[in-house]
Amino acid sequence: MNDTIQRRKNGERCNDLLQKILDAEEDPEDPLDDFVVFLHMGLFLQAGSETVSNTLSFCFIELMQNSLVYAKLVxxxxxxxxxxxxxxxxxxxxRIPYLNAVLNETMRMYLQAGQGIRRIIDKDVVLGGYLIPKERDLKQNLIVKGYFFQTKIIASTSQVARDPTVWSEPEKFKSERFLEEDxxxxxxxxxxxxSRNCIGKNYAYMEMRLALGILVHRFHFEFVLEQEVRISRMASTWSKSHRGALCK
Structure with missing residues (x-):
């Protein structure tokens, strides 16, 4: 961020995400303040590191547990x-179909934002017989530097990703489903x-394809002998393996 500030002082511009956000600070109609810029940049840094590494960790665990999938990818x-x-x-x-199928199946089973997608409602709604008010008691709401947080609803994407009415054998790692199923x-x-999907989607796919493709192409991975591998996810912002696995 300091480098970008210095470039701005020198009259230089870069067509990157940080530049776009800094430009938004000067928007005369709806400017961002420093606090919002700080929140955005913190989120981008966090969301773009652990999510990719955690997904790749789960991917290699599944590959080492599914020898036929591993061999086909190789x-x-x-x-x-x-x-x-x-x-x-x-x-x-x-453009390699099975590589992308393996990554997609990993993300289906181990969503990095599996807690759900939050949205603020703009009017009172009745859902499943329950009234969800647009605004709660003011005493129960949080106000941070003038930003008022209204009632939010969350769609559980992790539950949908393992719904047996949508996916065949949802608890099994089946890469072929992304090649054969609609x-x-x-x-x-x-x-x-x-329109409001993850701004880092394409970059994350690029990172994962390169890392998985290069590592599997150049090296062979297998579990360390006499190791019990049990995948259990930690309760955190991003899904990660509680115990992990040792490989060589």
């Missing part, structure tokens, strides 16, 4: 990059959906 990568000296590139990786768009939302 074969596909070797077909695309016959030489071990050929460093996989993203332009090729994004995946309903509203049931697979690792990056949310619609």
């Amino acid at each position: 074969d596909e990568l070797r077909d695309a990059f016959p030489s071990r000296d050929h460093m996989p590139d993203h332009e090729t990786l994004r 995946v309903p768009i509203d049931a697979f939302m690792p990056f949310s959906s619609g």
Whole structure:
């Protein structure tokens, strides 16, 4: 952020996300203040690091537990990059069907924002026979520097991603479902959906494709012997394995 501030002082501009946010501070109609910019940048830094690394950790655990899936992915990568000296590139990786299916199945089973998608309601609604008011008692609301937080509703994306009425054998890791099944768009939302979906979606896909493609292409992974692998997710902002797994 300091580098960007210095570039602005020097009259230089970069067409990046931080520049867009700083420009929004000067919007005469709806300017952002420093507090909101601080919140945005903190979220971007947090959301763009742990989410990718956690997803890849779950992915490798599933690959090592599913030898046929692992072997098929290796074969596909070797077909695309016959030489071990050929460093996989993203332009090729994004067009490899099974690689993307493996990543999508990992994200289906281990959503990084599985707590749900929050939305503020703009009017009183009745849902399932329950009245959800637009605003709660003012004493129960939180006011931070003039920002008033109204009633929020949360859609549990993790429950939808494991709903047996939507997915066949939802508790099983089946990469082929993303090749063979007609995946309903509203049931697979690792990056949310619609015009307000995750701003880092494409960048996250690029990171995961490159990391998974390069590592699987160049190395072989397996569990350390005599290890009991049990995947249990921690109750945190992002899904992560409670115990993890040792591999070599």
